[in-house]
Amino acid sequence: MYTFVRLLASFLAVTVVLTLHEFSHAFVAYKCGDPTPKYYKRLTLNPLAHFDPLGLILFAFAEFGWAKPVPINPYNFTHYRKGLAFTALAGVTMNYLTAFLFCPLYLLVVNFVNVPYPLLQAFLELLTLYLFLYSVTFCVFNLIPLSPLDGWRVVQAVNKRHGRIYRFFERYGSIILIVLIGIHFLSEMFMQYEMLRLAGQIFSYVDILGYVLRYVVWAFEFPILKLWGLVF
Numbered sequence: 001m002y003t004f005v006r007l008l009a010s011f012l013a014v015t016v017v018l019t020l021h022e023f024s025h026a027f028v029a030y031k032c033g034d035p036t037p038k039y040y041k042r043l044t045l046n047p048l049a050h051f052d053p054l055g056l057i058l059f060a061f062a063e064f065g066w067a068k069p070v071p072i073n074p075y076n077f078t079h080y081r082k083g084l085a086f087t088a089l090a091g092v093t094m095n096y097l098t099a100f101l102f103c104p105l106y107l108l109v110v111n112f113v114n115v116p117y118p119l120l121q122a123f124l125e126l127l128t129l130y131l132f133l134y135s136v137t138f139c140v141f142n143l144i145p146l147s148p149l150d151g152w153r154v155v156q157a158v159n160k161r162h163g164r165i166y167r168f169f170e171r172y173g174s175i176i177l178i179v180l181i182g183i184h185f186l187s188e189m190f191m192q193y194e195m196l197r198l199a200g201q202i203f204s205y206v207d208i209l210g211y212v213l214r215y216v217v218w219a220f221e222f223p224i225l226k227l228w229g230l231v232f
Contacts, residue, residue, distance in 0.1 A: 001119060002119070002122065005123045005126065006122075006126055008123065009123055009127040009130055010126070010130050012127060013127055013131045013134050014130075015047045016131060017095065017098070017131065017134045017135050017138055018047070018050060018067040019045060019047045019050050019067075020045075020094050020095070020098055021067060021091040021092075021094055021142075022050040022068070022070050022091065023043070023044065023045055023094075024090040024091050024093070024094035025037070025042075025070040025072075025090050025091050026038070026042040026043045026044075026070045027043060028086050028090035029070065029072045029077075029083070029087045029090075030043055032077045032078060032079070032082070032083035032087060033076050033077050033078040033083065034072050034073055034074070034076035034083065034087075036071050036072050036073045036076065037070050037071065037072060040070075040071050042070045042071070050067050050068055050070075051067065051068060052066055052067055052068040069148060072087060074087075081157050082157075084153060084156060084157040085153075085154055085157035085158065088150045088151075088153030088154045088156075088157060089150065089154060091142060092138075092139045092150055095135045095136070095138050095139035096135070096136070096139045096220065098131070099132055099135035099136045099220075099221075099224060100224050102128060102131040102132040102135055103132045103224050103225065103228050104228050104231065104232070105128045105131070106125070106128035106129050106131070106132050107228060107231075107232040108128075108232075109124050109125055109128045110125055136217055136220050136221050136224075137213065137217055139220065140212070140213060140216045140217050140220055141213065144212065145169075146169065146173040146174070146176055146180075147169070147170060147173035147174050147177070148173075148174060152169075152170075152173060180208055180209040181209060183206060183209065184207050184209040184210045184213075186199075186203050187203035187204045187207045187210060188210075190203060191204070
């Protein structure tokens with residue numbers, strides 16, 4: 001029963017985090033002069049408009065996934081580079097702001113909420129915790145400068161010279177990202193089983209994505225936890 005509660009909390013948290021992330025892209029793009037998100041009905045807080053089924057399932061079960069990208073036409077922006085940069089950063093900015101708000105919500109639940117039903121108490125604690133953790137994780141993950149993540153859109157916005165290195169990452173960025181995700185997934189999965197622990201350790205040495213998520217996520221979480229720790 002606890003497993004079901006954990007999965008339900010994870011699913012609901014993913015729904016909120018992904019929806020806010022994609023809506024912010026659509027909203028900022030629209031405000032910068034591009035009506036494309038509105039035309040494709042993405043200027044909404046309806047989660048169903050933003051879900052990618054596989055990405056949602058992976059995020060809920062493996063705490064790692066993605067949403068359906070918001071379609072934009074940067075040539076509609078009033079200012080091309082500014083519009084592209086603002087739109088790209090909108091999602092990660094939204095995630096970090098909501099992480100700042102979800103953190104005290106979690107601390108409130110843990111420290112001051114005490115319902116008489118253990119499963120309900122566990123659900124509230126897990127839900128608020130996942131809302132905080134997923135917000136930070138999704139923020140950091142999307143800052144990686146590989147296509148099709150938001151970090152690559154920022155590179156596109158600020159990079160005026162499209163040299164050989166730029167063209168390489170533009171062409172193979174998504175493949176590199178899939179390989180990094182695959183290595184990270186195998187490393188995490190193998191470490192859960194004693195007989196595969198050695199293979200997991202080998203993969204962990206080249207788990208670049210794992211290092212990024214582990215240390216950069218902590219760096220993003222630290223100031224939020226430090227600040228709210230002064231209150232609670």
